[in-house]
Amino acid sequence: MWKPPERIKHTSSLGKVPSRDALAVSRLCSPVKVGPLTLTSRTWVPAMVPWRATEDGYVTDDVLAWYERFAQGKPGAIVVEATGVRDIPSGPLLRIGDDRFLSGLRELVDVVKRASDGETKIFIQIIDFLSIRRRPDPKKFIQSYLAITDEQRKKLGFESAGDDEVRAALMKLPHEQLVSVLSPREMEDLDYGARERVTDTHLPHIQNLPEVLPDFFASAAVRAEQVGFDGVELHYAHAYTMASFLSAKNTRDDDYGGVKENRVRLPLEVYQAVREATGDKFAVGCRYLAEECIEGGSTLADSMYFGVEFAKAGMDFISLSRGGKFDDAAQPKVGWSAYPYTGPSGYECMPQNLSDAFGPFGRNLHATSLIRRAIRKAGKITPIVVAGGIHNFEMAENILQNRDADIIGAARQSLADPDWFLKLKRGCGDDIRLCEYTNYCEGLDQKHKQVTCKLWDREELNEPDVMKSEDGKRRLIAPEWRKEN
């Protein structure tokens, strides 16, 4: 993962640990309305893909155990990992594009309700993504994948040559000369792997995304409601289809690209379709980017506008993330796919302990606070979820007291210690295992390996019934908190 060149080491801290009584009257511990629901506290476990579904997208025992463990800490809400709305092969990512996925998802809801004694609300993050190919072997790319064009012929001075002749000529060129013959997009396909964009409107399936996506999302939400989820989080963040519609880099020349009013159109239409298809007791919100953190990306003014539009449309919550784009991702090895969390924008999404002077804690706070203020100024009370390096009570409570956000998202801190909030509630805040923000977990995610935390995955490996990773070297679930209370 990319890191800021300053490489200043930041250390997480427990901060001021509240007494049981102080916690009880804190804002963190107070209930909050999320549309038709009331969360028992303002603690939220944001979506984290743990790479535990089957290759066909079904819930496994490992998936159940992952969410059960978070639920034992009784946060206000858990958002289940990004789950595909289409019924297409997506590797070991959860899917909700067909009824055959429902029995596993129903079990997942039941497990969370049971383990949290009904205290935790459960949402599912629903996602659409476009196709991305692995970085090709250069020879294979030129021999087979590259489409031969007149533009290349012209640049090579081979105006009337056949495709084979053009390929043969290209094969002889060193990489630095290929740049002068191939288009920037063809070079990107060669160096990074081909990746579809929402602006590829010459492709019929991209052109018609605005026609098909509202139904895909609405059907997925209906299924989620059927199996007992309390709500859905529409995934409008990071490197995926809906975020790409919102992005300033969306230059589609139809009603869905260009000016911000057009870019927000599909996200609003998807929301409307989901809202109309689901019942009054079902919460619908979205996660989008407070800042894209890429050159040429949307501005903070754009994100403030989007937030106000989402709130006015009636969304029940808005969760803000940042960065995580393909645009500045590192070049993958041949045979691997680009990963949107490997460049500077990826750093902004999951900031690490080696950082710049600002550090990894609360990097999304300023932008979130401005978006929240714009929404309040528009007269809307939509609760706002913030995430990014928030790991102790003092930090969380300050954010809430300052009205910078309404709900605290803690992803990696909840992975490091799923009981962190429960420990606070029981007056055992000093026992919290603090996330060190080294991103060992994110490294596993990047390699599509089962995600665990380095602080506990080698602990008590020989205890009976410990679920282990495929290589048997890591435990998959945080050990139980044994303190009697």
Ligand SMILES: Cc1cc2nc3c(=O)[nH]c(=O)nc-3n(C[C@H](O)[C@H](O)[C@H](O)COP(=O)(O)O)c2cc1C
């Ligand atoms: C292993 C892992 C998987 C993640 N998967 C998702 C995901 O499916 N959807 C999403 O919106 N964010 C995902 N994220 C980002 C987190 O939700 C969160 O925004 C980010 O880690 C910053 O919050 P934190 O500092 O509290 O960890 C993932 C993060 C990690 C570490």
Ligand code: SF4
């Ligand atoms: S591996 Fe554990 S300690 Fe390290 S960043 Fe991830 S959750 Fe935090």
